[in-house]
Amino acid sequence: MNDHDQPGLFDAASVAPPPTPAPGFRGITYHEHRARTLLNKIPGARPGGMAWTLNPYRGCTHACTYCFARDNHARLGLDTGEGFNTQVVVKTNAADVLRRELRGGKTGDDWVMVGTSTDCYQRAEGHYRLMPGILRTLTDHRVNFTTTTKSALLRRDIPLLAEAARVANVLVMTSLGSLDERVWRAFEPGAAPPRARLATIAALRAAGVAAGVLIAPVIPHAGDRPAALDALVDACAEAGAVTVYPDVMRISPGARDWFLTQSAAHLPPHLHQLLAASYANSRSMPASYVREVTAHLHARAARHGLPRWEDYIRDVSRRTPDSKSPRQRDR
Incomplete structure (x- = not known):
């Protein structure tokens, strides 16, 4: 992961405005x-x-x-x-x-x-x-x-x-890889802002619906600083998340050309160069990096008592609420 003291990869003055989603349809x-x-x-x-x-x-x-x-x-x-x-x-x-x-x-x-x-x-x-x-x-x-x-x-x-x-059993997952609105605008221009996604988690929990967070994608060089990841997990826990699932960004062959083209057009040159070097010949980051980021996020989640996604699913699948009636197969 990137060092805490690394100079800001996002310089607000150097980030080109992202494409503006067309109004309506x-x-x-x-x-x-x-x-x-x-x-x-x-x-x-x-x-x-x-x-x-x-x-x-x-x-x-x-x-x-x-x-x-x-x-x-x-x-x-x-x-x-x-x-x-x-x-x-x-x-x-x-x-x-x-x-x-x-x-x-x-x-x-x-x-x-x-x-x-x-x-x-x-x-x-x-x-x-x-x-x-x-x-x-x-x-x-x-x-x-x-x-x-x-x-x-x-x-x-x-x-x-x-x-x-x-x-x-119902689990609604919100996908959220960063609280930084610059990351959102650069990589997810048509999605809801990070704080709106946190508000959705809170609204689900208030209604009695289990809500978790797919901490994804964690974008190397842009959204992977330890302090930022800690703040993200903390915010998810505060909103009421019951579990988290970390996932470091992978780029599939069909997305690579578009991703790098958009990266070159809308990111500071040094950030684009880092991403291009990381993903030009591989769809994922090195396994050691993925393990480090994943372990960091799981450790932070554990401090809040949040289980891993697979553990949550396994445990909840074993429980059958008293309110459930036999499955209706002929409706």
Whole structure:
């Protein structure tokens, strides 16, 4: 990790303004699609664990420069750079397909991970409103699930999440890798500000919904100073997080060119050069660096009594609240 006394990598005067997200839906094309299936089984998943994924959207207006899901856009024949930010596939019949798939008890006691590819609460959700139907269906079938977001729009559905949490295991993860707004503006221009994400955690906890933090990505050279990481964990604990999951930034092949192009355009030259040197020929930082950052974050979280994500999931999966009734497989 970087030394505490290292000169500021972000010089406010030298950071070019990030791209401004288009207001409303201007400049964004939504490709409406009627899906045949929605649930995808994770190969090798253990019974009762994280075994299924569900993604109602492809592409994302959060425009995070490092997003691994840019690779998926190439498989759809779409551009992985600006096209990923502005060409969004919408599975308009998501709730209906999910209801059909769950009617036969397809997931059993397994967990479903909602929105593993792109954020379910990106701007499109404000218009298409797919998540309320998805949440009601998961609740009807008592399905354990987790979802991850960088958007404050999730707060709209807190009553539905609270209802689901009364009959199944629910964990809402907020993705937050730094409290520094310069990092947010440079790497996640379309996502909610860090403090808004912390407010979402607090709102979830006030409603009785378990909320954790995906401390991700930790961006080397920009967001990895020990003091900054400590402050981030402390803020998450203060907001009420029940667990944290650290993850150091990885750059997939489909995202590398776009990431480095945006880095060169919007970051101070010395910071761009550090990132380019770290990721030009590798998708991840050295294993020793990843271990050091991860251990530091886990140690800080332990001071607040926050368990590791995998430990939290294992423990909560063993518990069945008295309020839960037998899973309804024929609804």
